[in-house]
Amino acid sequence: MLRRAVLALPVALAARPARAAEARVTIDNFVFTPATLTIPSATSVTWANHDDIPHSVVSANRPPDFKSPVLDTDESFARVFDKPGTYLYFCGLHPHMKGTIVVT
Amino acid sequence: MDDPSASRRHALSCMAWAGGGLLWTIAGGIPRAALIGSAQAQTQGFTFAQLSDSHIGFTREPNTDTKATLGEALALLKTAPVKPAFVLHTGDVSHLSKPAEFDAAESILATSGLDTHYVPGEHDVLDEAGTKPFIERFQKRHSQGDAGGAYYSFDANGVHFVGLNNVVDLKAGGLGNLGAAQLAWLERDLAGRSASTPIVVFSHIPLWTVYAAWGWGTDDGAKALALLARFGSVTVLNGHIHQVLQKVEGNVAFHSARSTAFPQPAPGSAPSPGPMKVEAGRLRGVLGVASVTLVPGQAHLAIIDTPLGA
Numbered sequence: 001m002l003r004r005a006v007l008a009l010p011v012a013l014a015a016r017p018a019r020a021a022e023a024r025v026t027i028d029n030f031v032f033t034p035a036t037l038t039i040p041s042a043t044s045v046t047w048a049n050h051d052d053i054p055h056s057v058v059s060a061n062r063p064p065d066f067k068s069p070v071l072d073t074d075e076s077f078a079r080v081f082d083k084p085g086t087y088l089y090f091c092g093l094h095p096h097m098k099g100t101i102v103v104t
Numbered sequence: 105m106d107d108p109s110a111s112r113r114h115a116l117s118c119m120a121w122a123g124g125g126l127l128w129t130i131a132g133g134i135p136r137a138a139l140i141g142s143a144q145a146q147t148q149g150f151t152f153a154q155l156s157d158s159h160i161g162f163t164r165e166p167n168t169d170t171k172a173t174l175g176e177a178l179a180l181l182k183t184a185p186v187k188p189a190f191v192l193h194t195g196d197v198s199h200l201s202k203p204a205e206f207d208a209a210e211s212i213l214a215t216s217g218l219d220t221h222y223v224p225g226e227h228d229v230l231d232e233a234g235t236k237p238f239i240e241r242f243q244k245r246h247s248q249g250d251a252g253g254a255y256y257s258f259d260a261n262g263v264h265f266v267g268l269n270n271v272v273d274l275k276a277g278g279l280g281n282l283g284a285a286q287l288a289w290l291e292r293d294l295a296g297r298s299a300s301t302p303i304v305v306f307s308h309i310p311l312w313t314v315y316a317a318w319g320w321g322t323d324d325g326a327k328a329l330a331l332l333a334r335f336g337s338v339t340v341l342n343g344h345i346h347q348v349l350q351k352v353e354g355n356v357a358f359h360s361a362r363s364t365a366f367p368q369p370a371p372g373s374a375p376s377p378g379p380m381k382v383e384a385g386r387l388r389g390v391l392g393v394a395s396v397t398l399v400p401g402q403a404h405l406a407i408i409d410t411p412l413g414a
Contacts, residue, residue: 029375030376051376096317
């Protein structure tokens with residue numbers, strides 16, 4: 001009986017839908033928090049704007065690898081990071097606002 | 105104001121907040137202020153107005169009706185002692201570049217019956233098409249300095265006006281940006297003009313560094329100012345920071361106008377440059393318009409900032 005139960009376990013896990021790990025970056029007072037977020041590969045990062053002013057999330061690479069639409073108050077944007085590396089980004093409206101995603 | 109020992113600077117800020125229109129005449133680098141009623145300079149010269157940061161589409165505290173306050177600003181210009189020849193709008197016409205916001209702004213601004221010359225703010229170029237919708241709607245009357253650039257110049261009453269765009273192609277960690285192409289155009293545009301031609305430059309973000317920690321400046325603004333250095337009278341107008349600030353450096357007078365939508369805090373005085381919450385009764389004292397007069401025989405233009413109300 002015990003042997004059968006152990007064998008059944010991986011089958012049960014595989015049957016569940018695949019789900020990426022999740023992480024969040026908040027925007028308050030024109031600041032991305034945390035400024036540097038370190039995540040394992042295949043993590044979905046959600047940025048949420050809590051300011052009264054719109055912001056955006058734009059990769060600092062030229063041309064940008066990713067770019068959110070404009071996020072008005074309480075709007076958010078998610079992106080899955082599936083390749084290890086360091087991703088610098090900034091706010092397209094207020095470029096002094098910067099952040100970094102480190103994918104391990 | 106009741107305290108006779110109050111410093112002059114303090115007295116001026118009190119008058120501004122109490123709602124008195126201020127006339128600034130600047131001669132020989134020394135700014136002088138007087139209440140509007142005592143202004144002599146208004147009796148002659150050529151006057152135009154500056155509007156800024158109408159943020160049509162913004163509906164939060166402290167101003168849930170930015171259409172109404174824009175309308176009040178235009179009404180103030182209509183009833184001014186000297187009717188302005190035209191209006192400069194220094195950007196953030198809209199809050200989110202939505203066509204409906206541009207529609208509303210355009211129809212309200214049309215009620216002034218005044219020609220209006222626009223430069224974009226960063227809130228006006230959020231569409232995927234970049235500057236194109238703004239240019240097609242608000243800059244049709246001008247031929248572009250460079251195609252799609254949203255910058256141009258024109259002449260009026262002997263003054264050369266230069267509208268610059270410092271809100272696109274922004275770089276991570278940077279401030280406002282003019283870019284090499286726009287600076288090259290500016291050099292060509294100014295070439296051959298007499299040094300005695302009064303120049304008025306208007307842009308959204310300040311060309312001078314007001315406060316870098318909040319992004320209030322333009323990375324390559326000094327390059328534009330170097331091109332203007334040989335002119336005897338240069339006035340640099342901007343919006344973006346939603347408050348009156350001014351300084352004079354040699355022949356150059358810098359002036360930042362109020363918003364018609366909401367105030368922002370003084371540099372570094374709050375955790376962020378977000379909208380400053382003020383009581384409903386005080387809102388109109390911190391919104392307003394500017395009127396600018398070229399006074400014959402004076403190197404510097406006279407600028408009056410008038411709030412919408414007390």
